[in-house]
Each structure stands twice: as structure tokens, then as C-alpha cells.
Amino acid sequence: MKVLITPIAILSACLLQACSTTSSAPESMQDNVKASLDQPSSIKPQTFIMRGEVVIGSDTRTFTPCGSNQQFLLDMPASLVQQTMKLSHSPYQAMYGELIGHLTPPSKTSYKGDYSAKFVVENINIISAENPKRCQRPSSPTTAFGTEPNWNIKLGKDKLTFQPMGEEPQITTLKGSEISPATRHYQFKGGQLTLVRQTCSDGMSDSLYGWSSNLTLANRSYKGCATLGNSDPTLSWTGEYFASSTQNTDFSVNLTLSNDHTATTEYTYSNGDPTIVEKGYWQQLNQTQVQVVMTHHQQQYLVSERIFTKQDKQLIAEKERVGNIVYPIANGGLVLFSAKGTTE
Template sequence: MKKSLLTLGTLLFLSGCSQQFSEDTSDSKSKNNDVHEATMPHTFTLRGTVVIGHESQSIQPCNSDQQYWINLTPEQWAAGNSIQSSPYQPMYGELIGHFEAPPKGGFANDYPARFVVSQINTLVAGEGVSCKKTRQPTNAFGNEPFWNIQVINGSLVVSEIGKSKQAQTITDQKFTVKKRHYQSDDFSLTMTKGICKDSMIESIYGWKSNVEIDGKAYEGCATLSAKDTTLGSAGSYKGTSTIGNSSLTIGLTLNPDHSAITTYDYNTDEPQLIETGVWQETNDDKIHVLMSRHQRQYMISERTFSKNKQTISADNETVNGVTYPIQSGLTLYSTSTSLDK
């Protein structure tokens, strides 16, 4: 234990840390609201297998072995629970939200982070829908009679039962947080944020839709495209720091499932140190890296990196709520191409 604590203390020293207390990171107040909003996490979409129950609620992203705890509102939890045929039934889900640190105790402590869900895009309990299904574009649909409208490459593409598919260029579109409107010559699509349940299968969606097709009005559900637009930052980064006669190599891997790994190599006989956690982009296009385990022990370490072509850099680090400046800064260089998949 003494060696572990000494190693961690040395690591912080090598990073150039001095004692300086920051404001409580859980406090949403800020002296400058514009700056605060800019540094807030950018919401993004995770798609994968969702489990909702009293003691476990999680998502395992597609093509990943990682799992994250999900924070749901009472309305979201009730809606997800209502379509299950049995407790803890695996469901296919597309969830929009952002990461926060896991608590020090409780069920969520076993996960690398909490994914705070701002909106359910899709949640399907029925058979046949899974990660094997290709990612869909923004889409509105209804039954009795069947109709479907997709937003594809600047056009509204309409499908109706017994008719040929039609496509028209979008001539006008308006977006707000709670409403989206698309207009072409003969079609219109208005999406309003709110839980919508499909009458044909056990599924819920994050939008309600009002549609006009050649003068006929329809109502149904809708979903946004599940593409994660933040994956341009994914990849591997590396940098070095020299202290006296010793050098420290720092590696950072940002995976497409938003898991993150930081490694520290002293280039001596000392074993490599490893931190694990998650990453996400912020509203001002920076990268927020949140580590929740140091050598598998609970510790919250946060760095926000600025991006400049093939390099990322950070000026400070927050460890368990205390902010330390990094003397001379920390600069890491990209060692791989972006992984936008």
C-alpha cells in the first residue's frame, strides 16, 4: 500500500501539481454562464443492449464488451419497464445523453461511469432488432395504413403501402430543442420531443410525428439518426515528460465505445500505471477525459483537452474534486487516424 500511495504522489508531482481547490464540480452555477455552457459535455448517442431493473440499469454499446450505468428519469424508467415481458429483459436501445462520474458507493459504483440519459431515441423489447441492424437515418412512421418518411441527403423520402417510393428535396427546415420541422413541395414532417409508443410492437421512441403527404395528415412516432457525431476524436495519443534524468511516457486511448485508458511508463523497472474511465466531447469542441479507476482503485481524475490538428493539450487536472495546474502543460500527439465508425 505504501508503494502504491508513493507512486501516485510521485505521478502527481511529475505532472507539476500544486494544491489549489476548485469549485464543487457538481455545482451547476457559474460566474459566466456562457463559459459554463461551452464546457458542458456534448450529448451524443449510445446504441446497444439496454437492461432496466430495480438493481441494475445499464447499456452495453454495440461491438463492445464495456457496460455503463444509465441514469433514467422516473418517466423514462417507467416507459422502458412497461414494454418488458420479464424483469431485466435485454432490449435494443439508442440513448442520448452524457457521462458523469460514478458514485463511491451503491450499484452504480461497479461501472466506469454513469450515462445520464436526456432522451430515449429508441427502445425495443421485441425480437429481431439488435446491433446487427444497420444504423437508420432520421425517420418517422405509422401504421393503419403503413407510411414512412426518412430524411436522407437533404430529401424527404416517402414510402406508403401499395405505392412507389417518392423523394423530394427539402425546401425548408427549422430545429429547436423540442421540435424539428422539414418541408418539401408536397410533404412535411414535424417531430415533437416526447415518449411515443408503437401500437404494433413492444417499443418506445423519443419523438412524436405529424406528417402531411400529398394533402393527407398522419400521426405517428419518430427517431433521430443514431450516428454518434463525436467519434472524430477517437484514437490513440502519446506524449513524454522529462523530470531530471527520468522520462515519463503518457499514452491515452479513446475508444469508439467511449471507454478511455491512460498509461504511465517511467521507462524504468517500475511497473506501468493504468487508469481507466470514459471520454466525451464538450460543447466547445474539447475532449473531456474522466478516469474513475487508478490501478483498479476508485479515483476520479478529469482532464479537458483542447484539440489542434494532430495534438491535444491540457493545462490542469481535477483529482477527487481538487484542481491542480499542470506546469508546462500536457501535450499528446495522435498516433492513429480517427475512428469514426
């Protein structure tokens, strides 16, 4: 098992010593496809969807993920903020939201430094003032719907189910699809469905949707709104990861990646020294790499970043960024083992 570094704020001198004795790999040997702390432009978090409570006000905008007591700051385009505020019936009204975007560190200024992260919204799936308690509902597939007449169509893995109001559902096989960031086009026997990424209102509810829809079926056209499937596939990273130093058996590290995309690192000493706790967030960079950013060290604002690469049941980080400086991690890197692997 690899030896671990100690928390930055406690033993920075030890880490700097490791920097003087550890050299980084030659640039020609680096995998250009992988994200690297040495190449900030290579670090591109994948967007993901989060469900939860949205509060939009003139001064503060926050988001609380379903099942969490952790609040994130919200960074939304001005046009979307204006449309969302029109849905609310009172200042700072709690609304249900499904937001698509990525996380960044909060600024240190004023109260904003108290938050673990800022969620940068790139698109919405839905924001609704009608029922803020929708977290109890199960995840749903991609669905298009409209009014006058009322209809909806749900997409399965290889089929579509069309449900006109007051009639029996019609099931048809999906023949093909074309997917891009701004449009989605589905072909099936007897018709086609096109989704366009733009805000949409059904005219009947206090809800705003992120997609419009145009359905052609049996020589008849239907127009409406749509939502994409609202499950987060990146949650496969969640869980407990741990490591113990081979040079000092009194020292261990535990990393928790939670469903709400918060992250906690605990440095524990069996000699009676207090446990060191760092809190922040995590998000997927690609299928084999996850970004873990700590924004608070012992409740004090401090931003540090590691990129872990998955190898079997292990997460491996070779470097850490603190502020604007990248340090190699001593003794070959930090190796964490998945707690799931120990129980299987």
C-alpha cells in the first residue's frame, strides 16, 4: 500500500520536502487524453443532473440536492434567473428543480466562502413552483408532453409509449436516433419526435422546462415541452475509500464521495491527535477519472484539488494542487481502496 501525504495545512513542510525529491513524468510520457493538474485546460468536468430545492432571490441563489442538507450556491444565466423568478409567488420561494451543470469552488468573499461549492447551471430539465416536494418521486425517463389535447410520450431503451388523454397507450419500436447537445431526433414506425434545447412552458402550470418537443404521429402533429431522463449516471463513483500508511500505522485517510456530490476527507491518528477534516465536492471528468476538490480545511476556507484515476477497486492520485501550485504526492502517490471491494 502506498504511503499517504498528511493534510496540507498541518504538514506543508513535509509535502514540500517530497516535492524536492520527486520528479514528474516527462511530458512525452503523459497521456494527453487524461486530465492533468499540470495542464489546467485538460480538466473539463462532465455536466451532470441534480434534483433538489431551488431558491432564487435578488441577492442569494441556492440549491439543496434531494436527500441532502448541503446547500450549493447557484450560478445561472441572467435570462434564466428572470424566467425562474416569474414562477415564484413570494420572495425566496422554495421550488423544485432538476439542473444540469458542473461544480466550481465558491469565492472567498463575504458569506459565499461558507458554501462547499458553486453549481454552474448550463441548462435546466425543469423548475417548478407547483410542488417543491418532488424529491420523493422515482427517477423518470425522457418524456415529451403537451396540452390541447393532453398527450405524452415516454422513451424506453428501444421503444416509445404514446399516451393520448382518455385513450389506450400506444407502444412502438424505436428505429433510430440522432443526439446532439442542442437537439434530439427519434424515428419510429409511423412518426418521429424532435426535442430542441430551449426553455418551454406548457401554459397550464407554474413550471419551466428545458426542452421543447415536436411529435409527428399518424399524420398528426403535436407540440409541447419535454424533460430528459433525470438520473445521474456518475453516481457510480459514490462510496467510501480508505488507505493506511505503511510507514506509520497510526495514520489513515478516509475519503467519502456522497450522492449529493459533496466530498469529505478525514485524516485519523490513533495516537490521540485530533482528526483532521476537509470538505468539498467531487465530479466526474471521464469514465476513469474523478475530480475531488476540498474547499474547507477544519472549517476554514482552503482550496485543494486532486484528480483520482480509477484502477480496479482503487483510486490513485499522483499530485495535488493547493492554490495555484501543483505538488507531487510523496512516495508515488495517494492510493485509496474502495470499501465496497472489501465486502464483496
